[in-house]
Amino acid sequence: MPGQRWLGLLTAFLCLAAPAQEMSLRTVQQAGAAVKYDPTGRPHKPGLCMEILRAVEKAEPGLRFTGLAQHVPLKRVERLLAEGQVDAFFCLLKSPERERQWRYAPVPLYVIRHVVVQRADDTRHLDTLAELATASRAKRVLVARGTAIARHLLAADVAIAEVGSEREALQMLNMGRADVMYGQDINLRHHIADSGLGERMKIGRAVFQEEPQFLAMRADLPAAVEERLTQALRKLERDGVLRQIGDKYR
CATH class of the missing domain: 3.40.190.10 (Periplasmic binding protein-like II)
Structure with a gap:
């Protein structure tokens, strides 16, 4: 038994000492x-x-x-x-x-956080998916096409409109064609800064989900x-x- 234990230790040492393949x-x-x-x-x-x-x-x-x-x-x-x-x-x-x-x-x-973006002059606070679902009855919530986010919102009875990209959604939001877009915090912050719309947009205070x-x-x-x-x-x-x-x- 002692010999086997030493053999095992020696094998482990050699594996650690060997250069990575x-x-x-x-x-x-x-x-x-x-x-x-x-x-x-x-x-x-x-x-x-x-x-x-x-x-x-x-x-x-x-x-x-x-x-x-x-x-x-x-x-x-x-x-x-x-x-x-x-x-x-x-x-x-x-x-x-x-x-x-x-x-x-x-x-x-x-970790990404699910948040909403609204125009800066929109005074509403949308803190739950139920509130978001109610708001979506007037104008659909924008989401980027081809993401798992759409399924998450549909399961919560949120009416959505899928668009080609977050950048497109921001432009639609800026023009008043929608009131809310939903997405991932890191992506949205990047696109808001890159589009020069920082003063016209705000990210909501609620985090709807973390992934x-x-x-x-x-x-x-x-x-x-x-x-x-x-x-x-x-x-x-x-x-x-x-x-x-x-x-x-x-």
């Missing part, structure tokens, strides 16, 4: 999601998910992500993951439908690779790096 993982950038991946490529702010990706590479020597020259829409990101054509993607929300198609690392990368974003991985990614990714993320979480990156984009 070089490995390339296929990924892509999400198009039309400047908060996650900034197409302007500014070095100081390349996008929240891009910064987390680079931090993982730094925390886990030997891991490298390829395919970042590709900018693809969310629907295609999902298809590539489901078909196993990419190995990992930063960052995605969980849903039962998605979890049937691919896996998620257990460490949350950052963590995660690293998604193809369903058949080897367990050893998933473990390397998870340990890198745990280190970034423990060292406060994930929180710092998230705060930078709020």
Whole structure:
């Protein structure tokens, strides 16, 4: 027994001492999601998910992500993951439908908050989904097309109008074609600032829901690779790096 115990300890030591195996993982950038991946490529702010990706590479020597020259829409990101054509993607929300198609690392990368945007002169406070549902009877609540947010609102009996983008929704709100838009706080703050509508818009005081974003991985990614990714993320979480990156984009 003592000999077996020493053999186990020696094996574990050698595994720790051995240099990390070089490995390339296929990924892509999400198009039309400047908060996650900034197409302007500014070095100081390349996008929240891009910064987390680079931090993982730094925390886990030997891991490298390829395919970042590709900018693809969310629907295609999902298809590539489901078909196993990419190995990992930063960052995605969980849903039962998605979890049937691919896996998620257990460490949350950052949290998004569901909020509403109204014109600055709108004195109403919409603090619950029930109040939002009532308000939507007069004018539908705007949401970006192709997100899970629409299902969440419909389940709460909120009348919605899906539009092409948050930027389009802001312009409609500014022109009075709608009174409320609903979305993710980080994205909305970015688009309000980028559109120059900061003085004309306000974000409501209520947080309707909080959802963590995660690293998604193809369903058949080897367990050893998933473990390397998870340990890198745990280190970034423990060292406060994930929180710092998230705060930078709020």
